[in-house]
Amino acid sequence: xxxxxxxxxxxxxxxxxxxxxxxxxxxxxxxxxxxxxxxxxxxxxxxxxxxxxxxxxxxxxxxxxxxxxxxxxxxxxxxxxxxxxxxxxxxxxxxxxxxxxxxxxxxxxxxxxxxxxxxx
Amino acid sequence: xxxxxxxxxxxxxxxxxxxxxxxxxxxxxxxxxxxxxxxxxxxxxxxxxxxxxxxxxxxxxxxxxxxxxxxxxxxxxxxxxxxxxxxxxxxxxxxxxxxxxxxxxxxxxxxxxxxxxxxx
DNA sequence: CGGTATCCGGTACGATACTG
DNA sequence: CAGTATCGTACCGGATACCG
Numbered sequence: 001x002x003x004x005x006x007x008x009x010x011x012x013x014x015x016x017x018x019x020x021x022x023x024x025x026x027x028x029x030x031x032x033x034x035x036x037x038x039x040x041x042x043x044x045x046x047x048x049x050x051x052x053x054x055x056x057x058x059x060x061x062x063x064x065x066x067x068x069x070x071x072x073x074x075x076x077x078x079x080x081x082x083x084x085x086x087x088x089x090x091x092x093x094x095x096x097x098x099x100x101x102x103x104x105x106x107x108x109x110x111x112x113x114x115x116x117x118x119x120x
Numbered sequence: 121x122x123x124x125x126x127x128x129x130x131x132x133x134x135x136x137x138x139x140x141x142x143x144x145x146x147x148x149x150x151x152x153x154x155x156x157x158x159x160x161x162x163x164x165x166x167x168x169x170x171x172x173x174x175x176x177x178x179x180x181x182x183x184x185x186x187x188x189x190x191x192x193x194x195x196x197x198x199x200x201x202x203x204x205x206x207x208x209x210x211x212x213x214x215x216x217x218x219x220x221x222x223x224x225x226x227x228x229x230x231x232x233x234x235x236x237x238x239x240x
Numbered sequence: 241c242g243g244t245a246t247c248c249g250g251t252a253c254g255a256t257a258c259t260g
Numbered sequence: 261c262a263g264t265a266t267c268g269t270a271c272c273g274g275a276t277a278c279c280g
Contacts, residue, residue, distance in 0.1 A: 002228045003221075004162045005174075015231055016156060018177040021238035022145045025230050030150040032252090036136060042124045048262050056146075057138040059254055064263065085261045097232070101123075102226040106257080108122045109222045110145050111135055113215070115191045118141035152273090168242050179274055184243065205241045220263085244279075252272085259264075 028073055029099065033058055033066045038092070039107060041076065042100050045091040075099060148193055149219065152188045159214070159227060161196065162220050162233055165211040195219060 002008050002040060008015050016022050023117060028034055033055065040054045052063055070076040075096040080088045092100060122128050128135050135216065136142050148154055160166060160174045172183055187210060190196040195216040203208045212220060 002231075003224050004154065006157045006163050008159075008227060012231055015181050016159065016176065021234040022230050025161050025234045026155065029230070030155060033152060035146065039125045039128075039136065043126050052262095056136065060263070061255090061265095062253065065252095075237070082261090083261095084204065086263085088262060095237075099226075099229065100234075102121055102229045104123050106219075106222040107128060107227065109219065110149070111122075111128055111132055113219075114145045116143040117145050117195070117215075120192070120194055172242095180243075181245095181275090182273060185273090200242090201243095206243085208242060242280095244277105246277085247274105247275090249274090250272090253268105253270085255266105255268090257264105257266085260262090 017090050025073070028069050029075070029103075031066070031069075033062050034070060035103065037063070037066050037070065038075070038096065038100055038103065041090060041096070042104065045089050048088050048090070053088060070096075147192065148189050149195070149223075151186070151189075153182050154190060155223065157183070157186050157190065158195070158216065158220055158223065161210060161216070162213050162224065165209050168208050168210070171210060190216075 002011065014020060016026070023068065024056050029038070036055045036058070037051060040051055046054065048063075051067075052058065052060065055063070058066075067076060067078065074093055077091050077093045077096075078088065079091070122131065134140060136146075149158070154173045156178070157171060160171055166174065168183075171187075172178065172180065175183065178186075187196060187198065191198050194213055197211050197213045197216075199209045199211070201209075
């Protein structure tokens with residue numbers, strides 16, 4: 001497991017340069033809304049309306065955009081049921097679960113330290 | 121250790137709402153350049169010029185802005201030496217080291233999976 | 241070397257209205 | 261219910277020039 005930038009670079013030179021795919025993934029996952037949508041999905045499958053309500057302050061437009069991007073990346077799965085009224089459910093893919101296993105420790109740390117950081 | 125959003129919320133209701141400090145910290149740390157600057161600093165102390173060269177594509181303006189924000193958050197420490205020519209060094213604070221310990225596993229995962237995610 | 245000041249364009253984003 | 265379409269704007273971020 002890498003613990004420094006130097007080690008990452010040694011394993012794969014050119015990592016996180018502008019053209020590197022890692023930069024793209026980083027932008028998608030760490031985007032303002034991406035991480036919050038993913039966080040909400042760690043609870044399990046959610047419907048569109050549930051996501052909209054659970055991610056405080058997100059607009060319909062950004063929810064749609066974010067979900068499409070993450071679905072294209074294979075991190076989120078979209079399942080629509082041909083019913084009336086329509087029902088669409090979103091969940092993490094196995095890859096998404098793996099990703100969030102790495103993100104959750106960070107979120108926990110932020111939760112604990114945020115007050116102290118912002119207050120200063 | 122929390123592994124789901126539900127658990128985070130149970131520990132601290134209102135977490136990651138718009139006004140929550142966690143949102144602010146998240147925005148600073150996960151910003152486009154913030155995470156890359158921090159990543160570079162995991163190697164140890166770096167001078168301004170080194171940072172500028174190591175973070176591919178960053179402008180002077182954004183490097184300055186990012187460093188000021190992270191320094192104000194107590195994540196990065198700035199040390200200037202009264203010499204001619206001037207020398208300024210940046211390093212992670214203990215808090216920054218703690219933070220990056222949580223971020224590095226994520227970066228490693230992205231490094232390994234990025235190609236596969238973007239290619240699809 | 242290590243910045244700051246200023247200008248400025250693209251786009252990320254929000255608000256609103258509308259639809260299958 | 262689950263979106264798309266359209267429009268308008270704030271601000272992020274790049275380019276350039278300059279300073280101690």
